[in-house]
Amino acid sequence: MQVTIGEELMLLSLDDESGVAKEAASAGWAVAGGILADLVLAGRVTVDDGLLAVADRTPTGDPLLDGRLDRLAEWADHKAAGKAVGKAKASEWLTKDRPTAVRDAVQRLCERGLVTEERHRALGIFPVRRYPEADPTVERELRGRLAAAVLRGEDPDTRTATLIALVHATKLHRLAFPDLPRKEVEPRFEAIAAGEWASGPVGEAIRTMQAAIAAITVVTAATAATTAVIT
Secondary structure, eight states: OOOOHHHHHHHHHBOTTTOOBTTHHHHHHHHHHHHHHHHHHTTSEEEETTEEEEOOOOOOSOHHHHHHHHHHHHHHHHHTTTOSSOOEEHHHHHHHHHHHHHHHHHHHHHHHTSBOOEEEEETTTEEEEEOOBSOOHHHHHHHHHHIIIIISOOOOOHHHHHHHHHHHHTTOHHHHOTTSOHHHHHHHHHHHHTSGGGGSHHHHHHHHHHHHHHHHHHHHHHHHHHHHHHO
């Protein structure tokens, strides 16, 4: 079964038994970046110098990607209204898309039968949803590809290299290899992320996402510091 990069990243984040998303904040960035990367790989979106543009609005045939392509095109048209060049900041899109990207990726995993949705109420009041694994075949194959590239040093294909670069960018190494210290696998992640493929359009999209994460982190830290002073 072929799934999107965003869905693969979501599978890595979801605990197989409890269905709880691990490292949810960073995983949200990775999922949003994965969906964008898939659109770049499909030739539907371009990212250049931090700006994105919809190059082709033809559907890809994947519901998750096509739904995102429609939203992105509408958003980019709105942002570029009145400008000479129909482009918008990719960092703004990733920031806007992160919450809904996770929701839509999980929904698609449910539709594929890879996870199941469980609902209950915490303390009998607050609604909670969990997504335990229902079919392990896709995640098993995914982790096999990651092990081949990172642990055995095999050359990954472009999609796997893209996923590895996104995991590295969002520092989610432990989701990929929970039983290994980060320092043991991070050098190989970094080497793959900096490979020749990274000079292309997908590499540009990932670097843009890294910059967006760094900017949000700085703003968040500054806000927290200000709040602490006021308090």
